[in-house]
Amino acid sequence: MTPRSGERFVDSGDAQICAEAFGRASDPVVLLLGGAATSMDFWEDEFCSRLADGQRYVIRYDLRDTGRSTSYPVGEPGYTSEDLVDDVLAILDGFSVKAAHLVGISMGGAIAQRVVLDHPGRVSSLVLQSTTPAVAGTREQVELPPMDPKVAAVFASDAPGPDWSDRAEAIEAMVEGERSFAGSVPFDSKRMRRIAARSYDRTANMAAMQTNHWVLGSGEPAQTRLSDIAAPTLVLHGTEDPLFPYAHGEALTEEIPGARLVPLLGMGHQYLPEPLWGLAIEEIVAHTAR
Template structure:
């Protein structure tokens, strides 16, 4: 369903009971739709008595598009970043956090446990900084503080990420994304190529192929240069979960995030990369449920 959030049309899935347990807001990462949250995770949270809210971030899936802002030149902006210059982005992570609060407002939710994956973890961090009274707990999964000294993707992964499909036909786009997700996936919990193809096909047919939206989101991530130093202000109970074998956002990024947030608990999951296969979901649930008690 569509809601008006922060003045935008945002696509939302609202699942589970409105009961005594606080809602859980799931915030997905760069270029990923709400359907990227595994259904077994949503089902487990609902069985535990939580209302679960997922949504498409702006510029992806079925939510509001920002094509009128154009596509940023990421190579140029990255070069500026290396030389210590400010990076320009069509919008900011703070804007994306405001969208998330707008979703809660539209649903009449005053407070929630906020769980973010990858870029979603960064948005969740921004939410805890902007309105801590609304974030009961913060869970940052396979994400980063954004500190410039942290390591980046493995070279083989970066090469795949920088490649582009030769055309926008469904088979070509599908093959491209299969290569991407195989490159960043969990080495200890591999997903078959057929399962990947099916999930990606469903995603592409639902929300289309929107590389410019992903580029604008990435520009917002790169431009968020002050968050690492601000994290020390967070007093929200925080859990940082990270794959010990993440080839895209190395585990050092999760360790750094936990170090910067006072009292944060850090959990590394051996064999986990930069995805959420079923066996990893099972490993995530216990520490999440513990922090919510």
């Protein structure tokens, strides 16, 4: 059975960040950075255990306003994206880790880009999944394709949202929200309902979790470029991503020196569907063996 640390809290500025580790602390460290409005529960237990079984020490954590980490009033996050970068450093310090391999999905991928640019000594390598350039590149600027109109309509809708205090309603809203971002890899609604239920039960304020990351201040603009990234970089991107179409993954690969792109066939904008775990874990373990 894969060893687990159990949940622990790390201080980061005025916040407490909840984190958990899988595997042996003597192995290379892989830190998982989640996407907006999702707790660490979306990095599923079995996925973390299987990654740890590849002789990796896997750490996942709740972003601010998710899970058991510090929550803020709805619509009033008391932090910026710079604080989310600082949270990564606080977690590494809290687990006595000098440098880690960062695996970031969507917003977590943007955070990972800023961490490696601002604090390169803390990052052994990058894995960027389902994300987009968070800072400028040096090549001639090519306009990246926009999100799919169906997804754009979801973001633009002014229809009343769910009652996030109603457990059943909130869980179904999370499931259907994830379904709208899925690709042609079969969507497992039973599995997603289980994840959503666990996330709901661990999260202090679901309305804040579903709101605050979307109104977050960006802090000071980056003075660096993607071409400044020196860490070995692996890009994992779904071929059917409706939020950041596949060209976004290609742009990252072209701009980051030495980056390698692995297409995830049929995947949308989502945490890895179980049928793709084997491929992704194999790629991550091989990439972090340095």
